[in-house]
Amino acid sequence: MPVDLVSFDAADPHDEEQLVAWVEVWSRSLLHDLGPEQGSPWSVAEIRAQSMSPNYRRETVLAVDRASGEPVGLGGISLPLRDNTHLVTLRLQVDPAHRRQGIGSQILEWAHGRWRDSGRPTILCETAWNVGNDDGSGEFARLNGYAAAQTTVRSDQLLAETVPSIRAGLPAIVEQIGAAGYDTLTWVDGSPEEWFEQRAFLARRMSTDIPLGELDMAEEDWDAERIREEDRLTRESGRRFVDTVVRHRDSGQLAGYTRIAVSAETPHLAYQLDTLVIREHRGIRLGRALKAVNVVRLADELPGVQRVRTWNAEENSHMIAVNSELGYEPTGYLREWQRRGG
Numbered sequence: 001m002p003v004d005l006v007s008f009d010a011a012d013p014h015d016e017e018q019l020v021a022w023v024e025v026w027s028r029s030l031l032h033d034l035g036p037e038q039g040s041p042w043s044v045a046e047i048r049a050q051s052m053s054p055n056y057r058r059e060t061v062l063a064v065d066r067a068s069g070e071p072v073g074l075g076g077i078s079l080p081l082r083d084n085t086h087l088v089t090l091r092l093q094v095d096p097a098h099r100r101q102g103i104g105s106q107i108l109e110w111a112h113g114r115w116r117d118s119g120r121p122t123i124l125c126e127t128a129w130n131v132g133n134d135d136g137s138g139e140f141a142r143l144n145g146y147a148a149a150q151t152t153v154r155s156d157q158l159l160a161e162t163v164p165s166i167r168a169g170l171p172a173i174v175e176q177i178g179a180a181g182y183d184t185l186t187w188v189d190g191s192p193e194e195w196f197e198q199r200a201f202l203a204r205r206m207s208t209d210i211p212l213g214e215l216d217m218a219e220e221d222w223d224a225e226r227i228r229e230e231d232r233l234t235r236e237s238g239r240r241f242v243d244t245v246v247r248h249r250d251s252g253q254l255a256g257y258t259r260i261a262v263s264a265e266t267p268h269l270a271y272q273l274d275t276l277v278i279r280e281h282r283g284i285r286l287g288r289a290l291k292a293v294n295v296v297r298l299a300d301e302l303p304g305v306q307r308v309r310t311w312n313a314e315e316n317s318h319m320i321a322v323n324s325e326l327g328y329e330p331t332g333y334l335r336e337w338q339r340r341g342g
């Protein structure tokens, strides 16, 4: 099917109509591939907030059927500007009713053209599927020169079933890390300014101290100002977020952190995002403590949340063991694909 690729600026309110159509195609695609429970796209406000970040250059196109004018696919590329300047990341979705008609290939041709123009050596894209139901999108990536670089397991934690026992176990967890010389601090919708420097240090470490599979990724460049700006954009997109950090009492240093975020559009669903315990402080169950403290606070603060969703690298056995202890159950997979040399 011949399509026109309509470029627009997701950060520009004048282009709202295209952005809404772009998110609608994405929603239909996820609904089809993952179902109503597991398909959870970013909202219009979230995509706009991401596009306003000065740390990435983003370009978006909507694929429109030349005959009917109907939106049938989407493309988006993101170029990190502040670190990882060797990378381009790609988002590509085709409306399920219009697949296998060459639309994905046309969007990919646009993306690869932009990739070549950027002069960057590496491009990444992702595919996702539910346990027992792989739709074959990986084959499209493979045929187009991409190699699987990392597979992550997606799992959900149902709060009604898990929080009561986590809450009951919390005093023992807090006592155990207290005896080892640590305590926790929790903040809703952002930390006080005095913690920005240390949070930036943790964010830098988060980019390298986690399993990266074959992914060609380098340390991210975070400072206090970037923490301030990203927190502000997240709040403006309507997201709520709960952060817990663990502090080494003697040195005052933060040894780890975790974040859960809730999109305004789906207040019943939360995302367990980054969790990190820096290498020097591993092996004393701080990861479990961080997650347990944070999810109990989430349940108190945002009682509408019913489930928390997370993604973990298949090889990240420690984190997966902690999650399983906290009642997470696997529901599917996400795979990062990588191609080098435009």
Ligand SMILES: CC(C)(COP(=O)(O)OP(=O)(O)OC[C@H]1O[C@@H](n2cnc3c(N)ncnc32)[C@H](O)[C@@H]1OP(=O)(O)O)[C@@H](O)C(=O)NCCC(=O)NCCS
Pocket (backbone or CB within 6 Å): 029, 033, 092, 093, 094, 095, 098, 099, 100, 101, 102, 103, 104, 105, 106, 125, 126, 127, 128, 135, 136, 137, 138, 139, 140, 141, 143
């Ligand atoms: C992957 C995706 C973008 C392909 O879009 P599409 O418009 O159907 O792709 P095309 O019609 O251009 O396909 C070109 C070729 O790729 C291969 N291909 C595409 N989808 C495939 C599938 N599900 N299984 C096996 N091969 C597939 C085929 O060889 C196809 O040619 P053919 O139809 O003549 O056999 C679409 O299935 C999709 O949106 N999937 C969910 C999102 C996703 O995974 N995006 C990331 C992709 S890197």
